[in-house]
Amino acid sequence: MHALLLITSGAGQGVPPNPCPSVFQYQTGANGEVYGHIQIPYDGSTTLNLGVNVSMKGYYIDNQRVSLRIKLNTPGQDLIQQSVRTLSYNVYFPFQHTIPRITRIVYNNKQYCSGPSELLVPGEPGVTSLWAGHKYFFHVSNRVGPIPIEPETSVESLPEISQIPVVEPTTERPKYKPKPSVTILNNPFLNNEIQIKGGDKEDETSGPQCGVSRTAIVPLILGGDDITDGMFPWLAAMFVAKGLGFEYKCTANLISNKHVITAARCIQYYKVQIIKTEDMLFVFGKSNILKWATNGAVTRGATKISTHPDFDPNNAHADLSIVTLNRPVEFSNMITPICLWEGGNSIDDIVNKKGTVAGWGVDEETQGTKTLSVPVAKYLDMPVVTQEKCLYSNLTYYSITSEETFCAGKRDGNGPCVGDSGAGFMMLKNGKYYLRGLASLVLSDADKKCDLANYVVFCDVAKMLGWVKQSMS
Numbered sequence: 001m002h003a004l005l006l007i008t009s010g011a012g013q014g015v016p017p018n019p020c021p022s023v024f025q026y027q028t029g030a031n032g033e034v035y036g037h038i039q040i041p042y043d044g045s046t047t048l049n050l051g052v053n054v055s056m057k058g059y060y061i062d063n064q065r066v067s068l069r070i071k072l073n074t075p076g077q078d079l080i081q082q083s084v085r086t087l088s089y090n091v092y093f094p095f096q097h098t099i100p101r102i103t104r105i106v107y108n109n110k111q112y113c114s115g116p117s118e119l120l121v122p123g124e125p126g127v128t129s130l131w132a133g134h135k136y137f138f139h140v141s142n143r144v145g146p147i148p149i150e151p152e153t154s155v156e157s158l159p160e161i162s163q164i165p166v167v168e169p170t171t172e173r174p175k176y177k178p179k180p181s182v183t184i185l186n187n188p189f190l191n192n193e194i195q196i197k198g199g200d201k202e203d204e205t206s207g208p209q210c211g212v213s214r215t216a217i218v219p220l221i222l223g224g225d226d227i228t229d230g231m232f233p234w235l236a237a238m239f240v241a242k243g244l245g246f247e248y249k250c251t252a253n254l255i256s257n258k259h260v261i262t263a264a265r266c267i268q269y270y271k272v273q274i275i276k277t278e279d280m281l282f283v284f285g286k287s288n289i290l291k292w293a294t295n296g297a298v299t300r301g302a303t304k305i306s307t308h309p310d311f312d313p314n315n316a317h318a319d320l321s322i323v324t325l326n327r328p329v330e331f332s333n334m335i336t337p338i339c340l341w342e343g344g345n346s347i348d349d350i351v352n353k354k355g356t357v358a359g360w361g362v363d364e365e366t367q368g369t370k371t372l373s374v375p376v377a378k379y380l381d382m383p384v385v386t387q388e389k390c391l392y393s394n395l396t397y398y399s400i401t402s403e404e405t406f407c408a409g410k411r412d413g414n415g416p417c418v419g420d421s422g423a424g425f426m427m428l429k430n431g432k433y434y435l436r437g438l439a440s441l442v443l444s445d446a447d448k449k450c451d452l453a454n455y456v457v458f459c460d461v462a463k464m465l466g467w468v469k470q471s472m473s
Contacts, residue, residue: 016101019115024102034099036091040107042084047137048072050107052091054100055117059126066094068132076392089134100130136392209331210234211339211432229287232358232433234338235377236260237289238422241279248289249275251359251377251423252282253435254337257328259472262422263438263459264311264321277302282325285334289360290375298335301326306471308464316440317402319459322471338424339434340469341462347387347406354381355408355427355436361419374419382408382415382425382456390455397457400441404463407455408437416442417450425458436462 015026015034027037040050052068060066073088087107093100105113118127213231234254239246250266260282267275280302283289289297303326310318329335358379390407391397401407408425409415416423416439425437437458445451461468 015099016118017115019102020105020113023105023112026099033092034096035093036102038087038089038091038105040087040089040105040112042074042087043108044082045108047135048087048108049133049135050087050089051105051131051133052102053104054093054130055103056095056100056128056130057098057118057124058128060094060128066128066130068093068100068130070132070134072134072136076388077395077398080392080395091132094130103129136388210337211434212336213433229285230334231287232338232356232377232379232426233285233334233336234424234433235284235287235358237283237286237360237377238262238266239281239283240275241281246281248360248419250419250421251361251439252323253422253424253438254284254329254335255322255340255435255468256337256472257331258325260323260325261424261435261438261461261468262321262323263440264307264319265313265440266421267305267321267323268307268311269313270311273305273307277305280305280323282323284329285332288376298329300329308467315400315402316405316457316459318404318464319440320438320461320464320468322468338426339432341434341436341465342429345460345462345465347384347460350384350406350427350436351386352383353427354383355425356381356433357408357416357420357423357425357439359416359420359423359439361417361421361423380414383410384408385455390457394443394454396443397455401457404460405440406437406458406460408458409452409455411453411455413452415450415452415456417452436460 018024018026023039025037026034028034036052038050038052050070052070054068069092071090071092073090074084074086078084101115101118102113103115103117104111117129120127211234213233236252236254237248238250238252238260240249241247250262252260252262255261267273267280278301282300282302284298284300286297302323304324305321306324307321308318311320312318331337356379358377360374360377385407387401387406390401393411397407420439423439424435425439426433427436428434437460439456440459441457443451443454
């Protein structure tokens, strides 16, 4: 953390007098930017409502977008655990050439600071008053653990890892470096036809052949709708050899004519690959996998598996594997890759935007039974939420998320469940679907079922594109 330097009245930046030094201080960061720091006694409330008034020399009109920005510094886990005595906020000013004077600070309807406004001086432009509010709430949910949303796999040689344990919540998040935006356009009405060239040379995923649905999309997957062939032509069902046949395992996505991407937890446990490469089978071109062997589906085996080195089954960070197929697939109206993400990868730019998730995981009727999947894949639209909103909604998220994951969902009982690990979080940009994330973890309820009254955690593939492309080359 950068050291904070206290700025006193009369400093070189023209800092105005401070009417309430007990709760407010002017400070500066390492880059020299002056901002305000507020410390308010915490009253134990689960609804925090802070209001700040300032007065600033100069006359500014609304279209100049002059505003204050308030940021809460107090860790969310401390609030949830009720271990906080003081709330800490930063207040960022619109300009540095004129620092505002604090005139009022109110928290939960109690005034903590009051001071005079800047004086109007004849011949000078005037005085502008600004107000900003910061309000949020949290609640302490019943303790539940995350469950991986893929079926359990028995491994005779590794009996001790045949079941993925439920992770006990902690108050410490995994430590990963944050990485650095994306404009999500409104859902266009997609064309039903597109010219696609086949052949082994079609190895790029950024060309015109990627990310185009063969049907018009209208707005798994619990509460989702069935998909039809060609709706998501990059969708692949991952099977694993069992006895004399194959058993469905996870959802995967075609990203080139010879590579698929899926969740690492479908294949690996810590550093141990729990599924033999030669036992993997991918089915393309069919939404109904009940009789895939006889309905004209395209199938491929695997020759190589690359799993992200930072994968940890206890959280969603780096939960991705690239599988190289034993033979390239030929692109057609029913089989094309999804586009890899393009542009910036800031989560802030996709918050409140919707993505589509599709997979063969269990639905509301089959959840809790021995069934590992549904015959026909389902799809559902889900909005992305802020990291803060996700973390404050349940303490468990602090241990299963990172700067390279994101949360999505409506918390209405609908979303990915067991069997949907590896399902892509698909977002429309310029008429094409781009792969933003992979379904990784969902919380469980008291009956060890998917608790979709909480958010679903996705591995943010967009922040790991360098590794993805390197694994494909």
